[in-house]
Amino acid sequence: MRPSRTEKGAQGRLLGRRWWGGIRPLRWRWAVLAVVALGVVLGLGAYGAIRYRLGIDLQAHSCLESSRVFLIDTFAGPEEVIQGDLVAFRAQGLGVPAFEGRLFVKHAAGVPGDWVTVTLAETAINGMPMAQGLALAPALKRDPAGLLRHERVPVEHFWMLGETCGGPQVKDSFSQKLS
Known part of the structure; x- marks a missing residue:
């Protein structure tokens, strides 16, 4: 069918x-x-x-030759910083109004407890030379003699060291509290 x-x-x-x-x-x-x-x-x-945040160095002559773009981890705290790390921070209490609150990326040259010695000739951390001279003193209109010191880096502070755009061997440094 x-x-x-x-x-x-x-x-x-x-x-x-x-x-x-x-x-x-x-x-x-x-x-x-x-x-x-x-x-x-x-x-x-x-x-x-x-x-994360992106930090971009917009200067004509980059001070940190290694990079112009930085990936900034905002969750990393001061307890995670070790000597030599690149650290992003907002400047506080540097005595230069133009720098107050601005974002910087510098090397953590000295960690809490390290001894810092600043002379006219060099900046040394625990007796090891880290930078020559006081390159930024004239540009910041600061008396170099007022920057001389021999002190221990306080708790929660770091001694920051950055390359000055004036040349590869010229560096600037200062103490900064990271929070």
């Missing part, structure tokens, strides 16, 4: 229902997967935006 036309049509519709029935759940699953993936990407992006 041959099936009638209505039976063929019924079979065709039944196959169509099976085909669409299989696609609809797949579309729904892909939509859920896409929403979850978007949530993960946005969540990681928000975390990254809160934790």
